[in-house]
Amino acid sequence: MLVAGQACLIVALCSAVYGAGASLYGARARRPEFVASGRRAVYAMAGASTLAFVLLEIAFVNSDFEFAVVASHSSTTTPLFYRLTAMWSSQEGSLLLWLFLLGVWSSVILYVTRHRLRALAPYAQAVLLGYGVFFAGLLVFLESPFRRIANPVAEGTGLNPLLRDPGMMIHPPMLYSGYTLLAIPFAFAVAALITRRLDAEWIRSTRPFTLFAWLALGFGIVLGARWSYHELDWGGYWMWDPVENASLMPWLTATAFLHSVMIQERRGMLRIWNVSLVLATGVLAILGTFLVRSGVLQSIHAFGASTLGVPFLLLIGGMIAASIYLVATRADQLRSRNRLDSLLSREAIFLLNNLLLVALCFVIFWGTFFPLIAEAVTGRQRNIGPPVYEQFVVPLALLLVLATGIGPVIAWRRATAANLRRNLTKPAIAGLVVLAALIALGVTGSVTALIMFTLAGFVLGGIVQELWRGVRARRAASREPLPLAFVSLVRRNRRRYGGYFVHVGIIVMFVGVAASSSFKEVHDVSLNPGEKARVGDYEFTYVEPTAEIHAAPNGRLERIAFGAHLRVGKAGGDTKLLHTSKDYFPSQDPSLGPVSRFFDGETTTEVALDASLYNDIWAAVAPDIVRLRDRIEEGDRLFERAADDLTGEQAGQFLALALRGLTERYTENPPAARFRLEVNPMVSWLWVGALIIVFGGLVAGWPPRGGTSRTVTAKYAARVGREVREPERVPA
């Protein structure tokens, strides 16, 4: 399998090298057969990388420790689901995932557009295959997942327990799908620039891929945040870590592009801006991949052992240089045909939205790379914390929400006073009603949160108004019942109304972020069984300690869990029993004693969480096992003395008894345990908002029935005619 896997990678590399050369030659020499051959090389690269991916998965499932990567990232006690997903917790496996996804998505776009974009396809193929050469080259020459282990082991190290979370295991494939899908618009943008075919056709053809890249990347980011909140013991979901920032930056520029591209399609404006955004997004996606592997920045993730920094820097440098050269030499053809007519127009608000998104991206870029900037200026690395980010991100986000409310309802080209009055009065009233209600309810603790909630009311008011107007018009024309009219309305203009749903999701998320960051209550406390602590309106009672030994399906010990039952509720109200624990996973370190290795390996906190739309009750325990240390060390000494007298089976039985004795000692004579107790308002809104965004994105990006063509009926032509006469009512 090792040889077969390595052979697949070599085939993928050779296919990519040949395909890139054939595509470029075919384009230059006008030999379509070479271009077609180049496209088939993309399929071959996808096939070979898929086979390599499957072979490595089989090795993980079978716990084949002949593979070095399997021995260092899996074990026989790792549950099957996590063995299947342990691949991308390794450098080698994650690079293979990148190549596999790149091959699949590239094949899909090239197949879909095989009869279109004929002039652009060869160059786009060459760019995509260039990515393939880079990643397959890394896998073949620097980080092969098919390396044989030098000293065979009976048991692997196991997947880091912190990563044993379903969301975390889906998070990397989603992020990588985002990154690899973003390579597609980048490749077509480069092709459009090379061939100087700079109309909106390539944008229209790649738009669904950009949208799904944006969705996948965004969903991946949210999954990472949810993992952090559920699995880590600090109770937060975002800490402005460079690795988090690295995924957010291309998402922000992709968001900007998805908005500004509408202006190019409709008015032929912002062409330099749009192509620059696509190129920047492509570069930022690779920058994100570089950041998590180079170790150039201090991060919660330890990537210092990686040697891939230089190749990635060369790739990024090449991408930036080529992008600047292509845009600069095509600037004349990229000039807009039209000008901004008025600052009170949809184009202007979309441009403002773009500037805000790019400003946000710049702030995050600056903060992420500030240690290197400071070192260059002062000679010493300096770091900034979340308060600096928040000082700039919060006002920009508030302005962005305001633009989100105005953009969809304001007229194209030039809005009149009547248009503004007609479209903005009701949303403004909705915002003011929200503000008044919150003040009446006494929610006045944070001005920022109040502004965000008011703006959220304004945006949602605008969307409801638009939907209602559309449904009303639809009912008047078709006499359909209300729900059917709503569905028909959305189906007839998925892009517009899908976009509205996305806006609803974004607003729901922003409300969740504002509420949870402004009104969160935290208490770190040490409690004995029976003692209580108060957090906000809630009372937490440490009811009793718990201790459990968990075995893997193969009978081997997987982990020992020391925890606590907590009773939580408001004074005089209903209470709930919650459980939190700290899990101790055995270490494979041979220098540790036979008993102590069960307590000195990796640990992970299992959080107690009672989530609702109103607030989350969150608790994490840090048990004190210091009192057990003397018994653990005594156990080590006993086992060492008796090691020669015990058979393997006897040693296992005695060890099980010793561990049971330790867990019983903990529960019978429990020490005080430390707890982090939190009441987090409206965190669930983040996850609900993310689901709404995914739904809206799917609605907006779903291909229309019968492909992209549309039969022009007399009725449709008449509607287009009406829309042309009434530009302010034309769908976005």
Added chain:
Amino acid sequence: MDPSRKRSIRFVVALSAALLLATALAYTSFSASTEARQPSELASATPAPGEKYQLVGKVVAGYKTSGNVTHFRVRDRDGTVSVPVTYKGNLPDPFRADREIVIDVVKKGAVYEGQPGTLVTKCPSKFTADKSQT
């Protein structure tokens, strides 16, 4: 107003706003940032009283926890010089000997006091496979 003059004014306003944002960002970043130091740099220098540093290094074996206070030493990533640190609060799950940490510290007497909530232990999970095995 002449459209080209209007465009020029808009451009100047937008550029001014961008410059203002960039200047504010640079000023705030430098004034609110924390200097990163390795243990050997802290040990060889005389830190100013009350000055906050971001200490980066590895946890030395033999740390002790009593109540919610942990006493440990941090050494250079590739060296043996270490400095004593106390930290009050829950330790992150991955915290243990030889793990790389990042923590904001202030010197109090002979010891560096960790600032609450700033202790980060780097995730050992990814991309650090022991190449000596292969």
